[in-house]
Amino acid sequence: MSASAKRIGGLKLPQVSRPVTVTEQVYQTLREQLLHGQPGPNGRIVEKQITDALGVSRTPVREALSRLASEGLIVSTRHGYKVPDFSLDDVLHLFEVRMLLEPAAARQAAENHSKDGLAEMRRCIDEEKGAHAKGAVTRFLRAHSAFRELWLKRARNPLLLESLKRTVHSLQVIRRRTMSDSALRAFMIQTHEQLLDAIESGHPEQAATVQTMSIRGFERLVKERVFQINGHDKDNGGDPA
Numbered sequence: 148m149s150a151s152a153k154r155i156g157g158l159k160l161p162q163v164s165r166p167v168t169v170t171e172q173v174y175q176t177l178r179e180q181l182l183h184g185q186p187g188p189n190g191r192i193v194e195k196q197i198t199d200a201l202g203v204s205r206t207p208v209r210e211a212l213s214r215l216a217s218e219g220l221i222v223s224t225r226h227g228y229k230v231p232d233f234s235l236d237d238v239l240h241l242f243e244v245r246m247l248l249e250p251a252a253a254r255q256a257a258e259n260h261s262k263d264g265l266a267e268m269r270r271c272i273d274e275e276k277g278a279h280a281k282g283a284v285t286r287f288l289r290a291h292s293a294f295r296e297l298w299l300k301r302a303r304n305p306l307l308l309e310s311l312k313r314t315v316h317s318l319q320v321i322r323r324r325t326m327s328d329s330a331l332r333a334f335m336i337q338t339h340e341q342l343l344d345a346i347e348s349g350h351p352e353q354a355a356t357v358q359t360m361s362i363r364g365f366e367r368l369v370k371e372r373v374f375q376i377n378g379h380d381k382d383n384g385g386d387p388a
Contacts, residue, residue: 169203174211176201181220181230181319188232188320192221219313233320235374241317242366248311249362250355256301257346257354264297268343271297272336279332287326292319294339298346321369331368338364 177197186192197208212228215221221228233241274290277283302308325331338361345354370376 168207170207170210173197173201173203173207174214177211177215178220181215186230188230188324190230191226192228192230194227219317231317231320233317233324235370235376237317238321238366238369238374241314241321242362244314245318245362246359248307248314250359252299252302252304252307252311253342253345253354253358254351255303255307256298257349257351259301259303259346260349261301264300265343265347268294268297268339268346272339272343275332275336275339279329279336282327282329284323284326287332288319288322291322291326291335291339298342301346325369325373328368328372331365331372334364334368335361 177192180186192212194205194208194212197212198205201208212221216223216228219231222231271290271294275287275294278287278290299308299311326335338357341357342354342361345351345357
């Protein structure tokens with residue numbers, strides 16, 4: 148009996164390969180584009196254009212768009228869907244949630260003694276450095292997203308990871324708007340190297356501390372460079388620390 152077959156009663160049943168549905172293909176295609184900044188903030192998502200470009204019917208496109216909207220990747224409008232933009236309040240809310248969840252995830256990532264993903268994480272950092280040197284923002288974002296996915300996979304709590312999924316697109320929208328700034332890219336490379344060092348060394352508290360400082364530092368830089376708010380502007384959302 149093959150490894151993929153199971154015997155149930157008197158039957159020997161092979162596992163059935165499930166083909167990827169058209170809806171799933173449309174969803175994955177659109178999700179990939181959205182996570183890497185296409186279209187940009189406030190960009191319209193036109194159902195007819197998608198059906199024509201992909202050569203599919205309206206039903207799978209509508210189902211995919213509805214799923215993407217439920218995940219916060221797009222928002223519904225009177226005329227269809229669009230990519231959300233972000234305000235200062237959006238940034239503050241997002242980073243508040245990240246502070247509650249990500250240090251715990253980083254701690255679990257370092258508690259995981261498996262070597263799975265470590266070499267790939269190092270390659271992602273190398274790719275980030277190469278993209279940073281050339282000012283290749285889209286290439287940097289792809290490596291950046293891959294690094295994040297790899298370290299989060301090391302966390303053991305599926306409910307924690309599910310909660311963090313809701314932050315992915317909001318975070319990606321902010322990064323897309325900010326990663327043309329070389330100082331922000333350099334900061335993210337530095338914190339990724341520190342986080343990987345903590346994970347490789349098996350130091351959970353160090354990993355949690357690194358991720359805490361990464362979130363705080365990125366929030367501060369976004370306030371300063373996107374919203375022109377410095378640390379003394381407390382009344383307007385400045386960093387109180």
